[in-house]
Amino acid sequence: MDDALAAVVARLYAVPPEEFVAVRAAEVARARQARDTRLAAAVGKLRKPTVAAWLVNLLAHERPDLVGELLELGEQLRDAQRELRGGELRELSVRRRSTVAALAREAARLAGPDRGNLPLPEVENTFAAALADATVAAAVQQGALTKSLEYTGFGETPRPQLRLVQGGEDTPRTGTVTAKRSAPTQDDREQRAEARRREEERRRAEEERARAVRQARRELMTALQQLSDAETAKAEAERAVAAAGKAIASAEKRVKIAQDALADLS
CATH class of the missing domain: 1.20.5 (Single alpha-helices involved in coiled-coils or other helix-helix interfaces)
Known part of the structure; x- marks a missing residue:
């Protein structure tokens, strides 16, 4: 992703979903006015996020420091899992639960006090998936998700079984890596x-x-x-x-x- 498109993505995926279409149209018009047809085409293809995905994106853009801490914790968890460090894994698991819940609350705070019935369980599932898989973590850090993610079966082996579930419409990507299921x-x-x-x-x-x-x-x-x-x-x-x-x-x-x-x- 070039710098121009990255800047548009950062602006576009930080706005509430109900404003997405109008802002995207404005960005497309701006790119066309600048005679950047390639950027205009790329922006026009960007998909509207669900509310849960928007909350994750909002946190990624507004509090990248917290997302960075999440990714660091995910690396520690995966290392402890691979090396079977049971005591450290239990301690990190406690941190994982509290961290995921705290990040979801912070995303809700960033959304504003007027937002009710936020899908925080979907937000927590996405953060948990980022902790479990480095590919998901990179997508969360980019802040351009269109759907919430769910990781089925925490734990990583040399060739882990991973299934990302992206609910709803306009799913941008799905990934499946199969291997023998660990106990x-x-x-x-x-x-x-x-x-x-x-x-x-x-x-x-x-x-x-x-x-x-x-x-x-x-x-x-x-x-x-x-x-x-x-x-x-x-x-x-x-x-x-x-x-x-x-x-x-x-x-x-x-x-x-x-x-x-x-x-x-x-």
Whole structure:
């Protein structure tokens, strides 16, 4: 990629996906105005990224230092895997999980506070794939992904089995390198155990939320019934007060009549 195209890519893949088409058209027009037909054709072929891919690209362009740290960690992980350094691999695996999560959060922060429902799991999967495979790492560092990536089966042998899955449309590239599948590593087992633990926590949280919702509804119905009963009692009391007032007025009238009659007799 020449410098001119690289500069356009850096600008284009850092803008939100909803602005991509308009910005690409402007870049094509600028290249044509400069009579650079080759650049205009190359820019016109650039594909719109998904939101997840845009978040990864955004981090690559705005925080290349963090992406550099990610790639360095990936090299350390692959070295430890190849040389079967179990203790170091376990320590690096802990760093891997925290690093991937931190990078996804930073990408979301760069996207701005108005962005909701961001596909952060897809972003984390892409960063995890970059840690597992140097080719993916180079693509992430370039900051021109159009789709999120997923690495199936962490671990590297002299000829690793690797499958990159790029979901959605307009997939720019897929790569498959096949070899004998290695036995599950300690890290694989830890990942599966962690996934099971998270799923169990999610299930328990959903059950607890459902119980809380049911309890809140019961309390609401009870409160509404109590309010209805209180309003009925108030209405009955008001009617009783009104009836009592009429009875008092009638009695006072009779007392007055009786007093007048007694005065006449006297």
